Amino acid sequence: MERESMECDVVIVGGGPSGLAAAIRLKQLCQENDVDLSVVVLEKGAEVGAHILSGAVMETRALDELIPDWKEKGAPLNTPATEDEFLFLTKGSSFRLPTPPTMNNHGNYIVSLANVARWLGEQAEGMGIEVYPGFAAAEVLYHEDGSVKGVATGDMGIGKDGEKTAHYQPGMELHAKVTLFAEGCRGSLTKGLMERFDLRKDCDPQTYGIGIKELWEIEPEKHTPGKIVHTIGWPMSGDTYGGSFLYHLEDNQVAVGFVIGLDYKNPHLSPFDEFQRFKQHPSIRPIFEGGRRVSYGARAINEGGWQSIPKLTFPGGALIGCAAGFLNVPKIKGSHNAMKSGMTAAxxxxxxxxxxxxTQGVEPTAYPDMLKKTWVYDELYKVRNIRPAFRAGLLPGLAYSAIDTYIFRGKAPWTLHHHPDHESLMPASQAQPISYPKPDGKISFDKLSSVFLSNTNHEENQPAHLTLKDPSIPVDYNLALYDAPEQRYCPAGVYEIVRDDDGGNPRLQINAQNCVHCKTCDIKDPTQNIHWVVPEGGGGPVYPNM
Structure with missing residues (x-):
């Protein structure tokens, strides 16, 4: 069976905020100018929004521009931000700090970004945009001249042995004049495009964090709609970048999460267990006592900012949203920048x-210069030095951030730089072991019960989408030198060192069915031996209200 092909003007890979904003803006321009361009959006999740996970407090700047009457159209922005708290935690107490200007959320909304994406998908379809959820773009297609021709969706019905099953269906090729890649942070196709077109030649490496989030229903008397709390300090050591958020949504719901920079040094550190330990803090635990955990998820986020933005275009396509890396780390927001990048590319x-x-292989060369004239670049430039300053430690990072914000006002005559996260681990023998308390099943939980709440599902009889370039490295190098850190940095229990009954013959077991598509393994693996590729379309988490 040969793959069928479909011709269109623009293919957008990814049905998140940036991809849908790009599609909607393109159709708006077509309607305003009486031009007909066919636009197709591919989304690997089972539905639009299924794989979207974010805090999230949303700044509406881009949405105001794209759909000015979003309130009248029923956009799910229901909880205006009402108050901000910024806390420094020690092991047994907390101290309130002044809220930095970048974290002032007046005028913003606490949202489920997954539901915002679902609403944007409805707006796109209402304009005649073809949105195809459950179709994972697995391969970039190229013309003979090297320009991008489009993408192909993955084959369905390939067994674990790599052979076609009775349910085999070949993927479909989508050919376009321009292909926009809106895959989100560390997209697998974007990663290949970076290498093929050397898009990072003139910028810093991207640096990342892992964000782990739970949604809770809490007792009504503890709930304050619109309240926003951020913390720094415990349980992180002073040399590890990290902090938490608690966002009070509507209906007695609180989104709680923890973000840890993936440039951490200690291979014994487990981001998941740090998050569970954080919830036991005496200033945090009472919020959740008597409540119910509703959902769980995890996702890597870009933290590089202005100096890590790659070349955005190449023959036949462009990068938008978190595929390029427009998150504002000090503001802890990126959806407005992601949407604006998609709108500008459109x-x-x-x-x-x-x-x-x-006709083919069109490179939208005007896009980068157009974007530099928007508020996106100005916003990111002003905060470019804050995240890398924390490589010196928590207290020096706070001190520098205050100086950069209040004295230099983001215009310091220098730019601090980033390094690749996978190079930061120290050998396990030189690192302090960390003993994590057992979960109590009330406030703190284990990984497998958490993955259950993410609604993660993959077709079992398919090749593992977590691939190893060299199968010997996990034991011969990672286990020997770093005590197999993949067992800990994965927040879903995907990687496990198993041994024979006598404790010998260690080997890596990959439980791919647990994967929540966070991409942490693809980023943090010390030798970059793990390569994440898309599973069958529709596989992975299905996040409700996340």
Whole structure:
């Protein structure tokens, strides 16, 4: 069976905020100018929003521009931010700090970004945009001249042995004049494009964090709609970047999460267990006592900012949203920048295609310069030095951030730089072991019960989408030198060192069915031996209200 193909003007890989904003803006321009461009959005999740996980407090700046009457159209922004708290935690107490200007949330909304994406998907479909959930773009297609031709979705019905089963269906090729990649943080196709077109030649490496989140229903008397709390300090050591958030949504729900920079040094550290330990703090635990945990998830986030933005275009396509890395780390927000990047790319693409002369491999070269003239670059430039300053430690990072914010006002005559996260681990023999308390099943939990709440599901009879370039490295190198850190940095129990009954013959077991698609393994593995590829379309988590 050969793959069928479909021709269109623009293919967008990823049905998140940036991809859907790009699609909607393209259609708006078509309607305003009486031009017909076909736009297709591919989304690997079982539904739009299924794989979207974020805090999230949303700044509406981009949404106001894209859909000014979003309130009248029923956008799910229901909880205005009402108050901010910024706490420094020690092991047994907490101290309130002044809220930094970047974390002032007046005018913002506490949202489920997954539900915002679902609503954007409805708006896109209402405009005639073809949105295909459950179709994972697995391969970039190229013309003979090397320009991007489009993408192919993954084959269905391939067994674990790599052979076709009775349910085999070949993927479909989607050919486009321009392909936009909106895969989110550390997208697998974007990663290949970075290498093929050397898009990182003139920028810093991207640096990342892992965000782990739970949604809780708490007792009504403890709930304050619109309240926003951020913490730093315990349980993190002073040399590890990290902090928490608690966002009070509507209906007695609180989103609680922890973010840890993936440049941490101690291979014994487990981000999941640090999060569970954090919830036991005497200032935090009472909020959740008597409540009920509703959902769980995890996702890597970009932390590189301005100096890590790659070249955004290449022959036949462009990068938008978190695929490129527009998160504002000090503000702890990225959806507004992601949407604006998609909208700007759409405007550049429309100008390139509206005459009807373009045929194939169109590079929207105007997009980067157009984006630099928007508020996105100005916003990211002003905070570019804050995240890398914390490599010196928590207290020096706080001190520098205050100086950079209040004295230099983001215009310091220098730029601090990033390094790859996978190079930061020290040997296990030189690191302090960490003893984590057992979960109590009330406030803190284990990984497997948490993954259950993410609604994660993969077709069992398929090749593992977590691939190893060299199968010997996990034991011969990672286990020997770092005590197999993949067992701890994965928040879903995917990686496990198993041994024979006598304790010998250690080997890595990959429980791919547990994967919540956070991409941490692809980022943090010390030798970059783990390569994450898309599973069958529709596989992975299904996040409700996350």
């Amino acid at each position: 405007e550049a693409i429309f100008e390139a295609l509206k005459g009807g002369d373009a």
